Amino acid sequence: METKHLSYFKVENFKRFDSLEVNDIGQFNLIVGDNNVGKTSLLEALLFDDEDYNKFLICLDYALENREIYIEDYKLNYLDFYLRDRAKPLVYTYQLTDKPAISSLTLTKKNRNELAEAEANNMVVSLKLYDSPYLVQLALNGKVDMKMILIEKDRQDIDCYFPFMGAKIFYDEETFDFLSKISPSNKKLESLKKELKYFIPNLMSIEVSNFSVSNDPVIIIRESDSDNPKALAEYGDGTIKLFRHLLKIEFSENSRLMIDEIDTGIHYSRMKEYLKKVLQSAKSKNVQIFATTHSRECIEYYTQALQELQMEENGRIIRLANTKAGIKAYTMKFAEFENSLSAESEIR
Numbered sequence: 001m002e003t004k005h006l007s008y009f010k011v012e013n014f015k016r017f018d019s020l021e022v023n024d025i026g027q028f029n030l031i032v033g034d035n036n037v038g039k040t041s042l043l044e045a046l047l048f049d050d051e052d053y054n055k056f057l058i059c060l061d062y063a064l065e066n067r068e069i070y071i072e073d074y075k076l077n078y079l080d081f082y083l084r085d086r087a088k089p090l091v092y093t094y095q096l097t098d099k100p101a102i103s104s105l106t107l108t109k110k111n112r113n114e115l116a117e118a119e120a121n122n123m124v125v126s127l128k129l130y131d132s133p134y135l136v137q138l139a140l141n142g143k144v145d146m147k148m149i150l151i152e153k154d155r156q157d158i159d160c161y162f163p164f165m166g167a168k169i170f171y172d173e174e175t176f177d178f179l180s181k182i183s184p185s186n187k188k189l190e191s192l193k194k195e196l197k198y199f200i201p202n203l204m205s206i207e208v209s210n211f212s213v214s215n216d217p218v219i220i221i222r223e224s225d226s227d228n229p230k231a232l233a234e235y236g237d238g239t240i241k242l243f244r245h246l247l248k249i250e251f252s253e254n255s256r257l258m259i260d261e262i263d264t265g266i267h268y269s270r271m272k273e274y275l276k277k278v279l280q281s282a283k284s285k286n287v288q289i290f291a292t293t294h295s296r297e298c299i300e301y302y303t304q305a306l307q308e309l310q311m312e313e314n315g316r317i318i319r320l321a322n323t324k325a326g327i328k329a330y331t332m333k334f335a336e337f338e339n340s341l342s343a344e345s346e347i348r
Helices: 039-045 053-066 117-122 124-129 173-180 187-196 237-250 268-284 296-308 334-342
Strands: 006-014 017-022 028-033 090-096 103-111 134-140 143-148 203-209 218-223 256-259 288-292 315-323 326-333
Touching: 006 039, 017 039, 017 326, 028 039, 028 296, 039 256, 039 288, 039 315, 053 143, 187 203, 187 237, 187 268, 237 256, 237 268, 268 288, 268 296, 296 315, 296 334, 315 334, 326 334
Parallel strands: 028 288, 028 315, 256 288
Antiparallel strands: 006 017, 006 090, 090 103, 103 134, 134 143, 203 218, 315 326
């Protein structure tokens, strides 16, 4: 079974990273480091896809929107927001866990007015279909392709899953879309209900209702001890966040999922069990997790969760540090970060 899990990753000319190299990546990776060292930027860099270039480019745009940066059509090539030096290409070097070879993907900005005649002839269909003036040349292991930077109205007809969860606690159109794809008799829904009972013990059913004051869809929870259904939004942040994490994991099977500030909104008394449920679900769906945190408590509960689940070999902590040579990544295996915690060393 092929996966998109990474064992090695390097990105060059991406935001604050002149060159950031991450070695010995595990299935579960907790990313730590000081404020503004680039933890969220690393998650965004990991959005790359070497099989579906349109999806990759759209995900970069979604990541900007996640930061509430909106690019008006035609005004700017949104790739500019990711390039440390706009005159240089963006370069990925990586190795997948099930492939022995190291691969390279290079992105170079282009403009449709600068295309040579041969390039324009090869892209004639795309140039007619899309209005954007911006293009990107992608070279995977030397094999060159050219894609449009799709603008908002071009993206509407492309179904694109965004494997990223921001720190804000909410559920969006994507959540409704995912839930609507799950049949009431589907095993995925039963699995979701079973895990969510940690926060809602009397959970009986999860439904999508179009009845609301704003006419927007609402996720409805029915409990066995009440005749009155409740909207998911009426429950606490922890319940909503676990729901979204589990749903995202269901649709990230055999791939990667990036989670920003995984512990936000979770009370410390529930943190360990919460992390265990996320890790167990990711393990069963073969999902590789990259998650950030600022919290020592989260690191401690992550360590305990791995140990109690007997998943020590799967866990890593990746610490980003600002050095004289630039931002560097240091990967710690379980024994190393467990010993650091026992010695009360600072690893955040």
